[in-house]
Amino acid sequence: MWGIELQKDGEMPLKRQLYMALSERILNGAIKAGEALPSTRGLAQQLKISRNTVVEAYDMLAVEGFILNRPGSVARVAGGLVLEPLTPPAESSREVRPAPVPLLADFRTGHPDLRLFPRYLWQQLSKRTLQEMPYDLLGYTGPQGLPRLREEIAAHLLRSKGLYAAPEDIFITAGATHALNLVTDLLYEEGKPICMEDPCNRGMLQILLNKGYAVNPIPVDKLGVQTEYLQGQPSCAVYVTPSHQFPLGGVLPASRRTALIRYARKKNCYIVEDDYDSEFRYYGDPVAPLYAMDPERVIHIGTFSKVLVPALRIGYVILPGKLHQRWRQLRTHSDVQNPPFEQAVLAEFLHRRKFDRHIRTATKQYGERRQTLLASLKAHFGDIWHAWGDASGLHLAVQFPGMEFDEAFAKNCINHGVRVTPVEYHCIHKGKHADKLLFGYGHMEPEDIEKGVALFHEIVMRFQRE
């Protein structure tokens, strides 16, 4: 009948197979409007299935209006259901990735060492949390995040950076990118640009461009953003990385910090402080956040992605009171809230001071890797280079005066098995930092760093000869 063939040992129930076979034929016009369907008994015999299966399939068709099925009369096909056949899909953007060249040394930035994650401990805390979690926490727990986690973050910030933040001013996010995303929605004013360090993280820049922001680049030197270029510029916010400028590494001096605060007060705008990896400082203590200077003008963004692992997807933002209500509304109507379960585990991890311990362990490891990188560069390149920025974070910005690194160079390196990032990649105005490269080292074993620098040296030598 109508060429229907059912898969009797398939995954899909027979009634659904029959329903699909019939509805497809109605939609493509093979079974016409007004046509009578065979009796359930008749069709069951023909297809060698139980009559009940046919009854159920007819019910499905009737519920969805494919057939009119009144008790006592024959089932008939409804009218007006024929659809033109599907046009073949045009210009698909389904991903076809080229097979990646295997990298021998990947100095990509912003990646912590995933093997340092205290997996066993996390597993134990997870188990206990799942066991003890009250049922309420399985439902909707609100856009601000679990109170317990916010209290633990406040305590940690006070312990580690001397930052006073009230738990009620802390809002949990799904990481720093997500935080900036919502912050810029919050601050958007038609026609007002946002000031951004140049160079700055290209991903963060893309967030603002996606939202239709006009971006006003403010130059950066060894110390960080050059606040003298801000004067007179109107904006709804200034995005800065004062503890460890990304990518050049400067620690913003107090004079420029106060200039930022004065600017924000004068222009009645906000400073967005992105504190993405200042936990790792290799000589001395973490730098104090700008937030402390004026909690009503500075929006502070922090994240656990770099310090623990990206997989956590937990960050936070400390917000001036004025912005709380709008934030709650925006978060509720964008992605509702963070999953409560991993918030609860992280709160326990902080409470037991395991996070402080993790930072100490990781800082020691990353500091050694940084030393290895510096020593390897010295061994291969002598004194023709110098490092920029503060001894902190997960990457090093290196200047090779007189050289030029562009996208073609970076591609050439990849083809030879080494990934390095030209600072130019992160520049809004191109051409000012062409002699600088970024080496991410946090995620690499010392021997891989050494091999990588040796290989990189070969590539540079060959490149210069050509």
Added chain:
Amino acid sequence: MWGIELQKDGEMPLKRQLYMALSERILNGAIKAGEALPSTRGLAQQLKISRNTVVEAYDMLAVEGFILNRPGSVARVAGGLVLEPLTPPAESSREVRPAPVPLLADFRTGHPDLRLFPRYLWQQLSKRTLQEMPYDLLGYTGPQGLPRLREEIAAHLLRSKGLYAAPEDIFITAGATHALNLVTDLLYEEGKPICMEDPCNRGMLQILLNKGYAVNPIPVDKLGVQTEYLQGQPSCAVYVTPSHQFPLGGVLPASRRTALIRYARKKNCYIVEDDYDSEFRYYGDPVAPLYAMDPERVIHIGTFSKVLVPALRIGYVILPGKLHQRWRQLRTHSDVQNPPFEQAVLAEFLHRRKFDRHIRTATKQYGERRQTLLASLKAHFGDIWHAWGDASGLHLAVQFPGMEFDEAFAKNCINHGVRVTPVEYHCIHKGKHADKLLFGYGHMEPEDIEKGVALFHEIVMRFQRE
């Protein structure tokens, strides 16, 4: 000296306390620009702390540019750092919630029963997943979601709804709200409105209003959206809930489904199908998704929040190939990705068919609760009411012809310990559904449903007398 008092048994290290005391006094002008700081030895003696602590505090001040500290010369305060004192924060929007009235019966909509969540099983799967998860999954795993979860969702959709979707067309999200949020970013075209069922979920409507969309309301009757009102209307998309209209409950008939597809093809726009709770159907099988009719025109949104628990924060969207690349870009620059860990656990949960089983168990329970609700309404209100919509989902829309339910009525109910939602709450054009109320029942025990309806009956009687 300068009134500095250190807490010797405090949580914060002494060096940071000293750093903070000094930087605060520099910022407020108590210690003037150019002033010499005491020698480290002298200050250490005065404060009765070790000299090393003072050295470290001075280092912190020097790194951040508060003081100029050259070896061999006295440390001096840098210039230009004085900030006006903080203005007291104005018009804070910090949340001050009134103490909620305890509810005796909360018929809120959209809440599954959290106690049905198979907690112990989930805990076991979590434990194993954390143990076996490769290290890669702790890092960045991409904006589309874990391939394994996408394969399991595809298999489940085929099994349960006869829906063919390729895993490469499925994109994991942080729930349905998040999915709609990104979809509407994707489809936004300056000046083009979006068509939306009226009534529709007020939270979903708010997403579109937040984005600056003009919303074109399309009326809904017992069967769902009235597609005849679409004709001629320009739009970038039509948002519909064809499997179980929210809130009125209709199953959209095939004739209107084909009308939607024809409209989308003619106007070169998309249909956004929100399939929020069609897994629970109490007579017969789940309704087939609209997606199957034209996978290049329909964007299908599904979620695990209602079927499992909101805490999971996992949903998905099935996207036409044309939109894949833009989606990846948008997701990467909004919240990057879902946490991989719970994706892996959910994949295993689906793989073992525990999800199918959970749906069966929950459907049985919810179906009984629905029966209790219907019986209680009958017992108290006789025949003066009737139910709207299909026997599915987690809530019931009830019409009381001749009555009128507004916000004041809903508040009055809350004050008497019962929450019900007037359909008007979800209406864009007000006044057409004033005689209808929503009763969410999925999360309630049968005895609470009975008590709640009795109480509600009392309130209505009293309200009518006044």
